[in-house]
Each structure stands twice: as structure tokens, then as C-alpha cells.
Amino acid sequence: MISLADILAEHAEREGPLLPILHDVQKMFGHVSEEAMREIAHALNLTRAEVYGVVSFYHDFRTEVETRPVFKLCRAEACKARGVEALVPVAEGQTRVKVEPIYCLGLCSVGPAALVGETVHARLDSARLTALLASV
Amino acid sequence: MKIRISDDALAIACGADTVARAFIQAGAEVERVSSWGMHWLEPLVDVDGTGYANVTADQVRAIMAGTTESIGSIAEHPFITRQSRLTFARAGKTRPTSLDDYYASEGWLGLAKAQAIGAEATIETVLASGLRGRGGAGFPAGIKWKTVASAQAATKYIVCNADEGDSATFADRMVMEGDPFMLIEGMAIAGFAVGAQKGYVYIRSEYPHAIAKMETAIAACAHLIAPFIVEVRVGAGAYVCGEETSLLNSLEGKRGEVRAKPPLPALEGLFGKPTVVNNVLTLAAIPWILTHGGEAYASYGMGRSKGTMPVQLAGNVKHGGLFEIGFGITLGELVNDIGGGTDSGRPVRCVQVGGPLGAYIPPSRFDLPFDYEAFAAADALIGHAGITVFDDTVDMAQMARFAMEFCAVESCGKCTPCRLGSTRGVETLDQIIAGKNVEANLALLADLSETMKFGSLCALGGFTPYPVMSAITHFPEDFR
Ligand SMILES: Cc1cc2nc3c(=O)[nH]c(=O)nc-3n(C[C@H](O)[C@H](O)[C@H](O)COP(=O)(O)O)c2cc1C
Ligand code: SF4
Ligand code: FES
Numbered sequence A: 001m002i003s004l005a006d007i008l009a010e011h012a013e014r015e016g017p018l019l020p021i022l023h024d025v026q027k028m029f030g031h032v033s034e035e036a037m038r039e040i041a042h043a044l045n046l047t048r049a050e051v052y053g054v055v056s057f058y059h060d061f062r063t064e065v066e067t068r069p070v071f072k073l074c075r076a077e078a079c080k081a082r083g084v085e086a087l088v089p090v091a092e093g094q095t096r097v098k099v100e101p102i103y104c105l106g107l108c109s110v111g112p113a114a115l116v117g118e119t120v121h122a123r124l125d126s127a128r129l130t131a132l133l134a135s136v
Numbered sequence B: 001m002k003i004r005i006s007d008d009a010l011a012i013a014c015g016a017d018t019v020a021r022a023f024i025q026a027g028a029e030v031e032r033v034s035s036w037g038m039h040w041l042e043p044l045v046d047v048d049g050t051g052y053a054n055v056t057a058d059q060v061r062a063i064m065a066g067t068t069e070s071i072g073s074i075a076e077h078p079f080i081t082r083q084s085r086l087t088f089a090r091a092g093k094t095r096p097t098s099l100d101d102y103y104a105s106e107g108w109l110g111l112a113k114a115q116a117i118g119a120e121a122t123i124e125t126v127l128a129s130g131l132r133g134r135g136g137a138g139f140p141a142g143i144k145w146k147t148v149a150s151a152q153a154a155t156k157y158i159v160c161n162a163d164e165g166d167s168a169t170f171a172d173r174m175v176m177e178g179d180p181f182m183l184i185e186g187m188a189i190a191g192f193a194v195g196a197q198k199g200y201v202y203i204r205s206e207y208p209h210a211i212a213k214m215e216t217a218i219a220a221c222a223h224l225i226a227p228f229i230v231e232v233r234v235g236a237g238a239y240v241c242g243e244e245t246s247l248l249n250s251l252e253g254k255r256g257e258v259r260a261k262p263p264l265p266a267l268e269g270l271f272g273k274p275t276v277v278n279n280v281l282t283l284a285a286i287p288w289i290l291t292h293g294g295e296a297y298a299s300y301g302m303g304r305s306k307g308t309m310p311v312q313l314a315g316n317v318k319h320g321g322l323f324e325i326g327f328g329i330t331l332g333e334l335v336n337d338i339g340g341g342t343d344s345g346r347p348v349r350c351v352q353v354g355g356p357l358g359a360y361i362p363p364s365r366f367d368l369p370f371d372y373e374a375f376a377a378a379d380a381l382i383g384h385a386g387i388t389v390f391d392d393t394v395d396m397a398q399m400a401r402f403a404m405e406f407c408a409v410e411s412c413g414k415c416t417p418c419r420l421g422s423t424r425g426v427e428t429l430d431q432i433i434a435g436k437n438v439e440a441n442l443a444l445l446a447d448l449s450e451t452m453k454f455g456s457l458c459a460l461g462g463f464t465p466y467p468v469m470s471a472i473t474h475f476p477e478d479f480r
Helices: A004-010 A018-029 A034-044 A048-057 A077-081 A084-092 A126-135 B009-013 B016-025 B057-065 B099-103 B109-117 B119-129 B141-150 B171-178 B180-194 B208-225 B244-251 B280-292 B294-298 B331-338 B372-377 B396-410 B416-433 B438-455 B459-463 B465-474
Strands: A070-074 A098-102 A114-116 A119-121 B003-006 B030-033 B045-047 B050-052 B157-162 B198-203 B229-234 B275-279 B308-315 B321-326 B348-353 B386-391
Touching (some): A018 A034, A018 B229, A034 A048, A077 B396, A114 A126, A119 B009, B003 B009, B009 B016, B016 B057, B109 B180, B119 B141, B119 B180, B141 B180, B157 B180, B157 B244, B180 B208, B180 B229, B244 B275, B275 B280, B280 B294, B396 B465, B459 B465
Parallel strands (some): A070 A098, B003 B030, B157 B198, B198 B229
Antiparallel strands (some): B003 B045
16 A cells, blocks of 8 residues: 555655646545645645645546546537537436546547546447446 | 557547457457557558458458458558658557667657757757647747757756647647657757757646556657656646646646746746747657758748648548648648548538637638638637537537636636636626527627737637637527
């Protein structure tokens, strides 16, 4: 089990280490807690408010635990042109999976597209989306 | 029998891994290569040069037995033969993180040439190529390099902008996933030319495959680019961090707020040091330019738009993918002749060029040549050269609303017209869509757009009015 102290130590030599630290913390613990922010601030000689300001600025970081699987559905223009909006009711018609918007995955010629963890999905239609949501 | 299947994220999303596994289980040897960029054909399987399109695992045995219909020679496909592939010369042909493949295909020749002719002549070559920044603003790369080169500082940086946030763009992703050494070589040449010791590649977190490939490639070639060092940094889901000064703040571990210019990043950039910030495609063009000469590159293109542009055909388009061509080709040729019109088979209603900050353009303007100046004169944007095609089912009032909503979600918050104006814009468009006080609200929206255009520090707030107002101008019937 990697601890916060390990993560802080690993990035100690980097220039501008805050984002890499926050990414690792979120990957390890699923979110960036109040306590983690306090410890990070202390280690980097920043105020807690400064760290909180950074965490809250970026869409990727969450301060609350999310227990459900997260499914990121692309809602940007090219996926809209390929019909993603018609799939939104399907995505929102269930509660087991947390569906979040994401703006472009670089799969814009084969949308609608989605990202689950580090797995990419394309050419979604209602049936494929339903099956995917049931399988994550 | 040599079987090649792409391991690019798009091919994988379309099922390439499953197909590759099926070939291996059937006893075939499979080489995972970069993507040809003919996305509508993925998963595309290359058997000794012959292509099989949209392959599924159950077709594997028939393909190996030669009893399935092919699309013929991939390299001779009209979508490929009509291109001028300089940056994407290796696409579909090489294993992305194989140093052997890279050496065997002109790899590292550009860096060797730069070292042989010296830093000053390297910058002269880039100037002679006419290469302009491919990230959107079109600023001449050679001039930026010259500024950084002549800045007096012990520490300088090369920052590669791989934030590629615009919808309809994927060329940066394809470079990083398909030809990462080319980008690293471009960065090393830039470092040599301006006297920088360290390079950062700032990659958006939405691109896990690109991040992994770049890290593998950097580790594999560290000895070849030494003493220059390259490091990957991962974004955190903020579109505005593609703006160069916001990106620098993010790299420094701060909120991604846009900085006022001056000072220019070239003089006071990362950690206050002189910094070259260039887009992936800008840096990726450099090895070819050094290897073949600035004039050879400048012989492509038109007017002040020199060289080639990897155009990205996306959205509701039949032949979506990557099409690298000299500047000057018209929008209509790209959308209709090469793209084949819509994927749905319905009429093309409009295209958006240049991502979420680019104007919507109706077919009546498809004579517009792909050229920075011609687009600017038409109140349009080439940006990162992504084209989103829409058919006649699109509701332009909804697209205008989305432009404002996107700006509201992604605003860095520094300027009031952007932060509050975009939210106000969404509310106003909601009223219009609901049919309330339409004329008065349209007038309000026009005022709001002017305020955003002139009162915003960066193009997020400043250019969001273009998609909004172009939608209203060209498709008024969707608003009334
Ligand atoms: C809101 C906004 C987003 C941007 N996003 C990107 C981006 O994702 N990638 C990029 O290369 N440039 C982006 N730019 C342009 C950069 O600010 C900058 O011009 C570019 O990185 C310079 O490199 P180049 O000269 O090689 O194009 C963006 C600009 C703005 C205002
Ligand atoms: S225009 Fe918007 S994104 Fe750009 S600096 Fe101002 S508030 Fe930030
Ligand atoms: S717009 Fe959805 S992947 Fe790019």
C-alpha cells in the first residue's frame, strides 16, 4: 500500500510537483481529501487555501469519495454531430453508474465516444451504451 | 504473411485489440503499428499491404484464408494518395515505440542535421520553411525560437502543448500515439536551437494512451537526445490550460489562470525563464524540415500559409480521419470530395472549423481556401484544423447555447465578460429557445457578444461569440 508520504517523497525532486502529486493521490485514494490537502500543503510549503484553490480549479480532481463506477460520455460538438444527445436519456436512465460529461477524447470521427478509467469506447448507440453501462 | 493492426486509441476503441488477439490465437504474427488515419475503416487490418476494413474477430479465419473481400492496397487508397504526408509519412507503417523502425524511416536525421549546421542555421532553416504555429494562432515558429535563443538566461525550456482540447481534433493524439519519437526529436532540435536543457510535454488527461506511449518512447530514446531531457506532465481536465500561459501556470502547479501578456513566454515563461511553447504539430514538423530543408517545406501551401496541415475530418462525415495536405485546398473539397459528405447520408447543413471557438460555416462558403488569412477575413478560424460536419438535423440554437455553456464551464474566471457573460449568454439563449422576447433577447445576445469579444483577456471569452453569432447569422430560422 502506497501512502501519501510515499507519493510526496516520490515527487520531492520535481519542479512544480503539485499536479503530479494530486493525480497520484486521486489515483491511489479515489479523491483528494481535506486531510490530504493539509499534508500536501505542509510538505510543499503552501497554504491549505492555495492547494484547495488548485484542486477546485481542475475538473479531474474530486474532494468527495465516489463509490459508483464513473463513465465519462463525450458531449462535445463532433460527438453531438454524431448523435450523442439522443443517448443522454439512456445514460441518465440508470443510477448504478455515475455518468459524467467529458469534452472530447480525440475520437471525433467515430463518436459517440466514452472513457471508463483508461478504456476508450467509440461508435456508441443505444444498445451498446446500455450494455456498456451494465458491464462497468 | 505480415499482419499489421493499429494500436492507436481510436483503433482500439473500435475493437482493434480484440481483432489482434483473434489473429494471434489463429496462429498469425501481428505487428501493432500506427494508424493510417482512415478512421471509418477501423479496425483496418493490413495483410502484406492489402487492407481489410471494419474487421471483427469472426472474420479472422476468412481473411487468413484469403476468402474475404479486401479494399485493395492501402497505400494506393485514394484517401491516402491525395495527401501530402510529411508529418504523417510513417502513419500506418511503423511500430510507434520501435527505435529500429524509427531509424529505418529517416529517424534522427533532423537532429543530426541540426547539430551539424549549428543552432543559428537551424533557426534559419525553420524561418525559411515558413512554419507557423499549428496550435491556433499561426505565429511563425522561427521568430519565436529566435526570441528565445537571443534571451540571456542560464535556464530555458521547451514546452510542447499537447492539451488538444478542441472537439474535432486528434492529430496531436495521433502523433503522440503513432510517432512519438518524431515529436521528441522535434523538441530536442528546438532545445538545441534555442539553448534549452529541458522539455515538458503537457498532455491532457483525456489521452491515457498518448501519455503511456510518450513515456515509453522518452525512456527508450533518452540516451539519443541527451543532454536534453524530456518529461511528460498530465493536465487535469481544464480546456483553458491549452492557452499557453494558463498551461505554464498549470505546469508550475498553480490554478490554470491565464496570464496577461506581456511578458511574452518567450522571455518570461515557465518559472519565469525564457520558454518556447509550441503545439505538437509545430514541433513534429521540425525533423522533416531539417532533413529536407526549409525551402522544400515552403514549396507546399499558399500565400503566407506554408507547408502542410494535418486536417482532421470529424463529426457527421462519411470518410472521417486525418488528411494532411498543403494549405490552399478549399473547405468544399475537404468536406464533400474527400470527406464524402455526411455519414448519415443527409445533406450537409454546416461545418464548424477550429473547435469550440470557431465559426459555423454554411455550404455557401465552401469555396473558402484553407489559409490563415482567408479564414480570418471571413471571421472564421483554422485553429487546429479540425472540421466538424453537421447534417440538416442539427439545431443551431442548441449549438449556440452549447458554445456559451462550454465557455461558462471552462472559463478560468479572470475576466468578468467571459465568466459572467457566458452564463448570461446561456440564460439568454434559453429564453430565445423558449420563444420569449426573441428579438429583444437576440439584440441582448449581440451586445453581450461584443462585450465578450473586446473585454476578454484570451480567446476563450474573446472567440466564443464567433460560433454563437455565426449560427445566428447563417441560420436565423433556428432562433425564431
Ligand atoms: C482557450 C485556448 C485554448 C487553447 N488550446 C490549445 C491547445 O489545446 N493546443 C495548442 O497547441 N494550443 C492551444 N491554444 C493556443 C496556445 O495559446 C498557443 O498559441 C500555442 O500553444 C502556441 O504554439 P504554436 O505557436 O506552435 O501554435 C489555445 C489558446 C486558447 C486561447
Ligand atoms: S477570457 Fe475567460 S478564460 Fe480567457 S482569461 Fe478571461 S476569464 Fe480566463
Ligand atoms: S468530440 Fe467526442 S471525441 Fe472528440
